[in-house]
Amino acid sequence: CFKSPLTNVWGESRCGGDWGPELKFAGYDFLILEGKAEKPVYLWICDENVEIRSAEHLAGKTIPETETTVKKEVGDYECKVVSIGPAAEKLVKFACIMSDYDRAAGRCGGGTVMASKNVKAIAVRGHGEIPVARPEEFLEAVEDAERAALEHPDRAWFMEGTVSFMEFIDNTGDLPTRYALTNHWGKSKKVYEELKEKFITAYSACFGCPLGCGIHTEAKMGKWGAPMCGGPEYETAAGFTAASLCEDVEALLRANYLCNIYGMDTISCSQVIAFAIECRERGWISDELLDGVDLRWGNAEAVVEMVEKIARREGLGDILAEGVRRAAKIIGKGAEELALHVKGLEMPYHDPRVAKTGALQYGTANRGMCHVHPHETYDVVHTPSFAETLVPYGLPKPPIDGYMEKGMGRITALVQDAGMTTEILGLCKFLVWAGLSLKRRAAILSAAVGWDVSDVELLKIAERVTNLQRCFNVREGVRRKDDMIPKRLREMPAYGPFSKKEAAIMDYEGMLDEYYDVRGWDRETGIPKREKLEELGLKDVADQLGV
Incomplete structure (x- = not known):
């Protein structure tokens, strides 16, 4: 939880993975960061021992580079790490905190807050037990909940990953399409089938979870290329396809990979890009500002390029990195009415017109x-x-x-x-x-x-x-x-x-x-x-x- 740099109000974000349980095994319920370090640092927490170490050598490193380096330096490859990437260091307002390489506490700019405090990463290792007040009763309650999950008919959906929901969401009018001009795309089945057939390489679960909704993908060849990484989740898939009318699944994987390594919220990132496409279509963004990017509906190459430009704050990307509310104010010419947000947070990929x-x-x-x-x-x-x-x-x-x-x-x-x-x-x-x-x-x-x-x-x-x-x-x-x-x-x-x-x-x-x-x-x-x-x-x- 934090005050969001994107919205200036209540901010919170969460992610799956193993970092949270590891903090609990180390003996802590919460971790509160106050103030600001004079120079970049990372925290190393091993049970009751807490160290603040220099992170100056980690400046500009991607999420995988940072996590791998930190694990090597603390001498424990079993430790769990949360870290921020280059986007947060550039103070992209929707930069996120990443865990386990590709799990994202995505929304509201938590990574930007960490960057403002000069905290690059937090590594934790715990060896303790977690006491409960009534152990037998607790075990019985947990086993009851686990049985309910294992026997639930909807469990099979989750085990295919949240991206498998995309066709159902599309068919129920819940998929904002073409920057939410409408709420049905009709091409989600094709996207998911190609994703499953060609690119999903593994499935995974968070700590102790009976559902296991995580997927891993890899695009080994082709124009884009994307090393194996987590996702895309449903929101990411919808954002980099239906929102901008792009059907290229390899481009989706590339955009997902880039957001993971740079540390950016895929919802906000894809939303500001779709917003910019419509602004360009309306003549509100100049060719000079676009700097050669052919930003139009269905152009997957331009979408991927804009992800890079946002992370690096280059050209139009520097404006979009401020989030859609601030970007719309800078662009003007009616963009503020067009911008899809509430309190400054960009719209997710569920349409409120079919479920009010x-x-x-x-x-x-x-x-x-x-x-x-x-x-x-x-x-x-x-x-x-x-x-x-x-x-x-x-x-x-x-x-x-x-x-x-x-x-x-x-x-x-x-x-x-x-x-x-x-x-x-x-x-x-x-x-x-x-x-x-x-x-x-x-x-x-x-x-x-x-x-x-x-x-x-x-x-x-x-x-x-x-x-x-x-x-x-x-x-x-x-x-x-x-x-x-x-x-x-x-x-x-x-x-x-x-x-x-x-x-x-x-x-x-x-x-x-x-x-x-x-x-x-x-x-x-x-x-x-x-x-x-x-x-x-x-x-x-x-x-x-x-x-």
Whole structure:
């Protein structure tokens, strides 16, 4: 968690891999970085021993180069490393923190924050055990959750990697295409089949995971070439294909590889490139600024070249490296209305017009235009099996009409709070779709820490966290106007099978009013009311905000 350099509000990001568990084995729950080192450094944590070492010789090195060098220098190739790449050192606003070579804590510019502190990497090795309050009960709760995941019918989807979802997402009108001018591409099946047949080389899982959604790809020959690396995930695949109308799978792999080694968020990177293509099409970007890059729809070579230019802050890449909100302001000429973001965070690759819970999630999520923190709210529409798990807590019985607007405020708030419980517990959200119910989450927590926490109490804790994050944003100036979504996403898709009037969001303001009422926030300002904060035990926060 951090204050985002991209949005200037609440920032958070997470990734899979082994670094988090390793920190816990070393005896630490959290690591807090304060201040700034005088010169570049990296941290070496081995159980109770902590060293700050010079990283001046690592300046400009890519993620793989940095991680390999650090492991060699500490003399332990079993240690786990998080690091930043050249993009963060150039202060690209959406630079990320990378772990295990190709796992990305991608969004909001966490890598940029590390760079601003002159911290190049953090290596950790732990040899301890992790005590729990009630061991037998804990083991029973974990085994129950694991059985549920192994037996869940949707497990097979995850084992093919998140990119395997792309065809389903495309066919349900959930795939923003041509910079979200529409929400259906129709070519996702072809992309995934080529990817699977020619380029996926291995599958993997994060520490202790029964799902195993990781994939590894390699393009050994051809025009682009991409050494074996992790991904692409669904968001990356959608961003470097449908968003810019590029069908070249090898170019997708190259863009994914470059973002991994330079350390950049693939969502924001691909979004600013698609944004620039449309700006060029409208005549808002000069040939001089393009410096020979033929930036147009479907030109995969130009897309890959722009990834390099953004990482190096060259030409137009220097502007796009600021993120779409700042880039649009620099370009002008109508670009600010075109830019797809909320609070400065670029749009992910799920379209809110076929599941309008997603519109409210995009508008009100505390880190900006985010699909996953605290939850993918549109899944109560697209995944009835998931929706069924929330019926006991007030969700209408599925199926839920994604086009409806009345009632979406209450649904969105509930799904967000349910999702926030996994944030609190440090669990992967994918397990929620594979049987990790609220009751199971509460059972694991209770056994681990020795508290007796019910599923309903866990939801209340989540509501408290949501409000606390909101209050952070209020302190930074966020108000109702910052919860609005871009004009393009309130309009009917321009073409395709989902271009119909019910897809237009007719009364977003009304949906937002309902959401605020459910949350206990003021309709005019979006600030949590004192009575709500006091109900949640946040009287001190209410006093600080003066509400």
